[in-house]
Amino acid sequence: MTALHADDTGNGIEPRGEATRQRILDAAERLFSEHGINGVSLRTITAAAGANSAAANYHFGSKQGLVEAVFARHASGIATERRALLDDCRAAPGRPPLLEQIVAAFLEPSMRGQHGGTTFARLRARMIAESTDDTRRLYARYFDDSSGRFLTALREALPELPAHDLHWRFHIMLGTMVYTLANPGRIQILTDGACDPSDTDEALDYLVPMLAQIFRGEPVGSGVAALEPILKVGQILR
């Protein structure tokens, strides 16, 4: 009744409690993504996992420990696959790498079925929005490095785009991705099903070329200037 769990040592045999551990992780991932982290109790999770109420604390130390374990289970996989796909882009025959390919390399690991699928995606979106200091640190630890790599790759692919524009468009890409992952259902009602962001395959098919087009668009500074004679943006309404 003492120490925390030690990771699978790599040999074929697994620790005896591993099955329970996984069931708790699965239940926690599902319930956290459905009701938010503060919205689910450890008792609910362990009950759903068919385990004793004390099992979560035994295997993960605390609720926060369980949260981090749930997050780490897929986050590192996503970050790793992102890096690999980005390297593939750069090693491609026709360089510089195609913008679509970079965008796809960023989005696919999050939105395709592996790495927890839509359930884990929804949890990530929740964490970004809930965004306590704990979760923010957690998110940054796993994803800031990969985001940084993509920013430099994008800068190489778009050498003429001002940094200001690049960062804002990256921000748009992140926002779109998170919103797509977080929202299974609202938009379809509004649009009579003309687009379905909860179908992540359809979402990828649209978002990858669309975001590439956004990155390729001319810098917005000049766009504003061209518009100025007509109406100064930012003063339009006030």
Place this chain on the structure above:
Amino acid sequence: MTALHADDTGNGIEPRGEATRQRILDAAERLFSEHGINGVSLRTITAAAGANSAAANYHFGSKQGLVEAVFARHASGIATERRALLDDCRAAPGRPPLLEQIVAAFLEPSMRGQHGGTTFARLRARMIAESTDDTRRLYARYFDDSSGRFLTALREALPELPAHDLHWRFHIMLGTMVYTLANPGRIQILTDGACDPSDTDEALDYLVPMLAQIFRGEPVGSGVAALEPILKVGQILR
């Protein structure tokens, strides 16, 4: 010690408990937006408001009642101002209405200082991500009508854009707005402060022309077709 509060009847004098009511609303708005709805207790709120622990239940019936009151206080104002600004667009001299103007009419009421400012904006973003059935219904009740109006206005402004593209771009606009409102601080670190989405004025100056440019972009279907000889999107990586 019985009935719930009745709204200000419009005459100069206000009910006696109105001051407390407002202090509770203010404290709740701030704390909800900082820690999420499930992350704050009524006791914390009433303490921050300098009121008795029972005051929240007295004035709003229940915690859910307080949540709805906090939301309603600014949501209806935002929706109303949106409608008014959209009508202004259509009454403008040079028709069809400028795309920038429509986008600004959609974003400004949420992102400018009135209607709760960044605090309430953050709360909205949280609610979208938390997205229980209750909050979803609440959000829809106040904003679906205005979103619908903007969709038809955009369709008029862009008659040649397929509905599918229009809806997806609207989705991108929503996601970008929510992400901008939800995230005070992460991107700046990543980008050395080259863009600051938490400064909502700077955000508006960039997002309005950028989103207009996005809406004006050519339909993505044809973009994919043009790309097909090189690489079929959606099969790029798998």
Place this chain on the structure above:
DNA sequence: GACTCAATCAAACGCTTGTTTGAATATCCT
């Protein structure tokens, strides 16, 4: 078969939660 030790279990810990209660207080009306 005895020993070991990770894993499970029922039970309890102290604390916080949302909500209710009934008395005390403040304000207004006549």
Place this chain on the structure above:
DNA sequence: AGGATATTCAAACAAGCGTTTGATTGAGTC
């Protein structure tokens, strides 16, 4: 003044929370 009413208050309620405890289990080792 006095009575009516709206609001505040301290206190309590049952329920649920995260966590800890100490006994019990059961597979692996000697």
